[in-house]
Every structure is written in structure tokens, then in C-alpha cells.
Amino acid sequence: MSQHNLFSALRAAFPADLDSTAVETTAPDGAPLLYTWADLDHASARIANLLTALKLPEGSRVAVQVEKSVEAMLLYLATLRAGYVFLPLNTAYQSAEIEYFIGNAEPAVVVCSPGNFGWVSKIAFTLGTQHVFTLGDDRTGSLLDRAAHHGDTHTPVQRKADDLAAILYTSGTTGRSKGAMLTHGNLLSNAQVLKEYWGWTATGGPDGRGDVLIHALPIFHVHGLFVAIHGALINGSKMIWFSKFDPKAVLAAMPRATVFMGVPTLYVRLLAEPGLNKEAARNMRLFVAGSAPLLIETFNEWQQRTGHTILERYGMSETIMLTSNPYAADKRHGGQTERRGATVGFPLPGVGLRVVDDANKPLPVGEIGAIQVKGPNVFKGYWRMPEKTAEEFTQDGWFKTGDVGKVDARDYVSIVGRSKDLIISGGYNVYPAEIEGYINDMPGVAESALVGVPHPDFGEVGVAVVIAKPGAQLNPEAIVASLKSQLANFKIPKKCFVVPELPRNTMGKVQKNLLREQHKGLFA
Numbered sequence: 001m002s003q004h005n006l007f008s009a010l011r012a013a014f015p016a017d018l019d020s021t022a023v024e025t026t027a028p029d030g031a032p033l034l035y036t037w038a039d040l041d042h043a044s045a046r047i048a049n050l051l052t053a054l055k056l057p058e059g060s061r062v063a064v065q066v067e068k069s070v071e072a073m074l075l076y077l078a079t080l081r082a083g084y085v086f087l088p089l090n091t092a093y094q095s096a097e098i099e100y101f102i103g104n105a106e107p108a109v110v111v112c113s114p115g116n117f118g119w120v121s122k123i124a125f126t127l128g129t130q131h132v133f134t135l136g137d138d139r140t141g142s143l144l145d146r147a148a149h150h151g152d153t154h155t156p157v158q159r160k161a162d163d164l165a166a167i168l169y170t171s172g173t174t175g176r177s178k179g180a181m182l183t184h185g186n187l188l189s190n191a192q193v194l195k196e197y198w199g200w201t202a203t204g205g206p207d208g209r210g211d212v213l214i215h216a217l218p219i220f221h222v223h224g225l226f227v228a229i230h231g232a233l234i235n236g237s238k239m240i241w242f243s244k245f246d247p248k249a250v251l252a253a254m255p256r257a258t259v260f261m262g263v264p265t266l267y268v269r270l271l272a273e274p275g276l277n278k279e280a281a282r283n284m285r286l287f288v289a290g291s292a293p294l295l296i297e298t299f300n301e302w303q304q305r306t307g308h309t310i311l312e313r314y315g316m317s318e319t320i321m322l323t324s325n326p327y328a329a330d331k332r333h334g335g336q337t338e339r340r341g342a343t344v345g346f347p348l349p350g351v352g353l354r355v356v357d358d359a360n361k362p363l364p365v366g367e368i369g370a371i372q373v374k375g376p377n378v379f380k381g382y383w384r385m386p387e388k389t390a391e392e393f394t395q396d397g398w399f400k401t402g403d404v405g406k407v408d409a410r411d412y413v414s415i416v417g418r419s420k421d422l423i424i425s426g427g428y429n430v431y432p433a434e435i436e437g438y439i440n441d442m443p444g445v446a447e448s449a450l451v452g453v454p455h456p457d458f459g460e461v462g463v464a465v466v467i468a469k470p471g472a473q474l475n476p477e478a479i480v481a482s483l484k485s486q487l488a489n490f491k492i493p494k495k496c497f498v499v500p501e502l503p504r505n506t507m508g509k510v511q512k513n514l515l516r517e518q519h520k521g522l523f524a
């Protein structure tokens, strides 16, 4: 059997000089911290040996909800290395959310922050998890304590391309989260394509060691966990690692870096820094944006201030990266080099993309329809939801993205909307049905609607509109406070209104477009 373990491919790309710096970061107390490539290899081997020693069943899930740290990345690498399935969880999730994920994924191992051990371990043990470890962002916790007793060499477990490497939960339109199953083959093929397409270079960066990536995104989603980490590792490139995005710190690191990746909010916040200029960006090679629509104003302002044209790309949890504006001349499209604002570029090599009508019939150039995709990057299906998986694929194997868009005469893809009822706020997805479910369960609530409205920082934020049952008195602040006690903070509506009625069409369906229109100026 040939070896398809993603870790092996990443490890093979480590530079020959294993004592050179792989990651540069600061400890929570502000002390500088350097990790060599040898450190990454040995520390991930220790954790992989610990996981192996637990003798977990084949295909076991390792669910992780910890603050961002280099060790959290090492835990990801160790999970791949040991052949298990990594399941990252947003640190903002609260107990009801965690209970759902653990109940649904049935992980054999859960790793949580030391401060959350009480409630997380209670949920996990109740639901049958055998092992709960802790990992702090200051290298404390039982995971590293236990791993320290294991050896620092480890042979990656053989995996087939089709074996699961990770499960990423993505909420569904009905409110129930679905686990997107990604294989070693999905992740590796996408990393290899992006290495080539974005011109990652092993030499020529500011320190003479090739590209240097500023990593400032969370590592529980596709963008920070796969696109950024795999991008750097598969090129043997150093990372300047930030546990939290701080525009001033990123700006200060920029002269030592060549590549930056961010959701649009990160670009908006960097533009608010007076020090962002051509001089600060002088050594940069590439700025990548995605996960949410990048406003053309942000794209243009960035060009004026830094002299660099942001490369916008488009992806999903289910597919990793799908399309990208060109980094260099793209021979498949007449050698075009232009990175065009308000477009997401061309389908990546190997990715099939079509725009179709309601009958799945491909539409002519320029017409707006549903975006469907195919390729080695497309996931294996939703965890334990075969019916849902079947619904989301056409009979001839195209995945329905739920995004609405068009392809122009020069082959550039634009996303113009979504058929799925989804709000993307600061790069995080908020599914209205989930929030409405919580509001509707509150005493005195008859019905509610959550809509996304424009926001200067987060791009889009949720606004809740609620109607009371006859005779009930509702307080918008109390509704928001109740949601805050139950849900991840980014899902909380930024504003809540109690109104006598909701606008409806003749079928009685709530007209969310009218609510959006009514509230679009709230944060202007």
C-alpha cells in the first residue's frame, strides 16, 4: 500500500537544516519563543506516540477545543501522524454546542483548555469519551505532561488517500451542524495545488530562506488550519505565529515576512493602522483574502496604500480551496495575470466548477445560478448523515456549494449571493435557523427572524427581529443576554428588535429580504 499520510508529505518538505527556525512566536507572558524544524518533528512525535499508546480504535476522532498555540498545531500534526481523525472546535463554543459535537462525533480523545476541564470532561465522559487531556496556551496541561514520557521519534501510520484526516463541523440550514469528512487525499491535493498556484518559493525571502508566512488566523477552520499551515509546511517555510490577530503586531512583523492570509475583517483592521504603507509591505510577495466577500473598497484601498493587489480566493469547509485569482500568468486562461477585485478568480487546477439553473443545467457565460464543484479536494460526505450527503450532490457527482454566482467571458468566477440562509460575520458562519431556534424557545416568544446586515468591521452581522405571543412582554436586552449564556459569542445578534409583526409573502413565509432592507443602515 502506498503512503498517503498527509503528515509524511509535510514532513518530507521540511528543510535539510532541521535546526533552522520553523516558527517564531511569543509566549503568553511576552517572551520570544522559537521552534526549529527538529522541534516540530520531535514534539509532534511525542504526542503521536502518546496517542498510539492509547491503542485507540482505527478511525478514532480526536476532538480539540484549545486556545491557539504552536502546541495546538503540533497536536494536529501528531493526530495525522498517528493516523487518527482531527476534529477542531471553535474556542467560543459553549457547553450545549460542545455537547452536540461530542455526542455526534463520539471522539475517543478530547483535548480542552485547562480552565474548561471541569465542564468539558463531564460532557465527554458522560458521552463515552475514554480520554480527556488538557492543553494550555502556555505549554501547560496533561497532554504535554503525558507526551513527555514518550519517545521523540515516530513513523507515520500508513494511510490511504481516501482515509479520513479531519472532520470540520459546518452548520446546516436546518440548524443542525454537519461534520464534513476530509481525507488525507483531499488535504494533500489541495496543498500541492496551492503551493504551485501561489508561487510559494523556497528561496529569496527577506531572510534568504524563502517565503515567510504571517499566521494570524484561528486554527479551527479551513483557512488557518489547512490553507495557512499546510501552505507553509509543504514549502518548508517559516511562520511568524500570532495566537490572536493584533493589527499592530502584524504590521510590525510585515517587513520580515512575504505572505499574509486573512479574512476581510483583518484587512479592514490593518487599513485602520496609519503605519500601513508601501514601506511596511516592501518585502511582501502575496496577500491572500477569503472566507467572506472582500469589498471592492477594501481591495482598492489596499492597492493604494501598499502597492499590492490582494489575491482573493474562495473555499469551503467541504472543499478546502476551490478558486483563486491568478498569482502569475495562468496558461489555462490565456495567460491572464490580473487579480480582479470582487471576483474569486479561476477554478484551481483540477477543480471543476459550473453554474447551473434549478434543473442542474449549466448556464451560459455571464448568467447567475447555483455554483457546483467537483475535484480531488471535494469531501467524502457528512459524518453519519448519508441522506444529507446524497442531497448535497447531484446524480453525476457535483457538490452543491449553496453559493450563487457567475462566470464571465474571461473565466473569472464571482459570487453574488447564497442560496443557503447563512450570515458570514468576520469570517465566521452564523446559521439563522440555529439562533432563531434558541430565541423561539424563550418564554413569551411567538416567532423570530435573524437577518444579516452590512457592518464596517465584520462585513455582515446578525440582527434579530422578534414577535411576542399575545399578552407577553419581551425585553430585547434580556433576549440577547439569554443567547449570550448559551451560544458562542460571534453568533450573538448585534441588535435585537421586538416588533408587532414580521413581513410575509402571500404564502405566509417571512420576507427576510424586506427585513434586511429595513435594517441595512443600522451600522453604516
Ligand code: MLC
Binding pocket: 217, 218, 221, 222, 223, 224, 244, 245, 263, 265, 266, 290, 291, 292, 314, 315, 316, 317, 425, 426, 427, 428, 458, 461, 489, 490, 491
Ligand atoms: C469576535 N466578535 C465577533 C466576531 N469575532 N462578532 C461577530 N463576528 C465575528 N467574527 C465579537 C465577540 O463576540 C465579542 O463581542 C467581541 O467581538 C470581541 O471578541 P474577540 O474575540 O476579542 O474579537 P476579535 O479577537 O477582535 O476577533 C475578531 C476576528 C475573529 C476577526 C479576529 O472573528 C477572527 O479571527 N475571524 C476569522 C475567522 C476565520 O478564520 N474564518 C475562516 C473560516 S474558513 P462581545 O459583545 O462579547 O464583547 C472558511 C473557508 C474559507 O470560511 O474559504 O476560508
Ligand code: AMP
Binding pocket: 170, 222, 289, 290, 291, 292, 293, 294, 312, 313, 314, 315, 316, 317, 318, 344, 401, 402, 403, 415, 418, 424, 429
Ligand atoms: P465555511 O462553511 O465556513 O467553510 O464557509 C464557506 C462559505 O464561505 C462559502 O460557501 C462561501 O459562501 C463563503 N466564502 C468563502 N470564500 C469566499 C469569498 N472569497 N467570497 C465570498 N464568499 C466566500
